[in-house]
Amino acid sequence: MGAALERMLGALRTVKASGAEHREEAVIHRAAERAWRASVRAAKWLAIAGHTAEFALQVAFFTVLAVGRARVASGAIDVGTLIAFLMYVFYLVLPLQQLISAVGQYQVGAAAVARIQEAERLPAEPSRPAAALPVPGAAPAELEFREVHFRYVPDLPPVHRGVSFAVPPRGMTAFVGPSGAGKTTLFSLIERFYDPTGGSILLDGRDLSEWDIPQLRSAIGYVEQDAPVLSGSLRDNLVLGAPEATDHEIRRVLSVARLDDLVARLPRGLDTLVGHRGTKLSGGERQRVAVARALLRRPRLLLLLDEATSQLDAVNEAALRDTVAEVARTTTVLVVAHRLSTVTLADRIVVVNAGRVQAVGTHTELVAADPLYAELAATQFLAATL
Known part of the structure; x- marks a missing residue:
């Protein structure tokens, strides 16, 4: 019941x-x-x-x-x-x-x-003693997938079939491809919500299985597609992953995420309750809260899942897009992209299709060299930027 x-x-x-x-x-x-x-x-x-x-x-x-x-x-x-x-x-x-x-x-x-x-009897996340790993915020992360295979359960078809690509430190990498290609699952594997059934994923040259999971996730800022907001105050949601954040740091991310005007309008400011699952906030405000929450952790690797700015108006989206571009200068940023504004900002684009990496390159290179990307570009009016 x-x-x-x-x-x-x-x-x-x-x-x-x-x-x-x-x-x-x-x-x-x-x-x-x-x-x-x-x-x-x-x-x-x-x-x-x-x-x-x-x-x-x-x-x-x-x-x-x-x-x-x-x-x-x-x-x-x-x-x-x-x-x-x-x-x-x-x-x-x-x-x-x-x-x-x-x-x-x-x-x-x-x-x-x-x-x-x-x-x-349900399987639990593996736990190992924390090793001497780089501390969060020390340097941008370097990521590499080596022949990664993955399926959710044995009786389902594989999601990934030998995925390989490398992401250097700093810059923005966009993942594009048709629905069901396995783009979102890539981020779940990076966060170790699942472990690959074959191959390896390396962060800073170290296999993810060797990382202490809490320390691994402390280096990653993760913005989910539906931008969930928890019951409680706005402050509670912002400091969820950074409980020691100072007021100065909170004000900084509020300004970056264009939330300072919202806080000024709220009756109790940051201590205003946002309701069950953030029902007192609009969809765009919840997305900005999710972005601010991720940025407050000062991540070495920022994951933006499935257009985490899709519900923002044009002005706020442009401002936040510029912010992400600025963050990409000092942080490694990965984003699942479907929109022109995101794809054209990326330093490199990874085309994923049927569980494999089909091509890697810039927007201009891929429109000329990869038929799938050219079709996606034409359908979504990306080719108009050439």
Whole structure:
């Protein structure tokens, strides 16, 4: 039932806009009914067990009483012995009731333990002691993919089939290609949300498997496609990855991300609550918060996923695009790109198709040399810049 509620409440506007309130209500009602039936079934069996035990004890009491009465009448035992046996029966009632209750509670606990053990069997992220690695912010990162193969699960087709490319320190590298080519998954592999099934990924010449994961991620600024914002204050969201950030550093990234005007309008400034999943912010404001959050970490490698500025107006997009270009002078920037403004700013472009790197070059070189990129350029009016 909780999963059904989360499914509906997590996309409440979509449900309303689609006119699907009644259908979703029926889904939640069916889930609630299943939960109710399961609870009633469990309560029924517990009640049957408890009442059966009580009935058995009553039968035992009357059996002892009847047999004892006959034995007393025949002179085989005296009344005191009969009373003693009856007291024994009374003393057994409470422990037996507690035993029956314990069996029922054990069944409930065993089900909970089984779910916990199921969660414990899930694979966890590897952990290794932190090595003597370069500290975040020391120098721009250098990245290299060597014949990387990857698939999410064994029964699905591979996402990457021998991906190889190198990204030198500094500058912006854009990844382009048709949908489903595996561009977004490249960033997940860099962040080690997944590990490749073959090949290797090197950061500063060291395989990612040798990096301590927290230290690896501390060197990376990651801006997701949907730019999630957590419940809490605007300040809480900005310092999520840099809790020791000073007010001066926060003001700097607010200015860079064009958020200073927003903060000035908010009733409590940075301490204003942004609502569940940032519902009090517009889509463009959430994107700028995500960019500011990544920049506040002073990353050595900045990952911008799937046009993280797509919901900005032209003025703010141009300003933030210039900011990213400025950041690329001192930081290695990777971006999944679909738009003219992003592609033409990139120092190099990696064309990904069907899980492979098809070509690498500049915009001008690829329009002339790579048919897929030329087609994408013509479709998206990129060729107009030549």
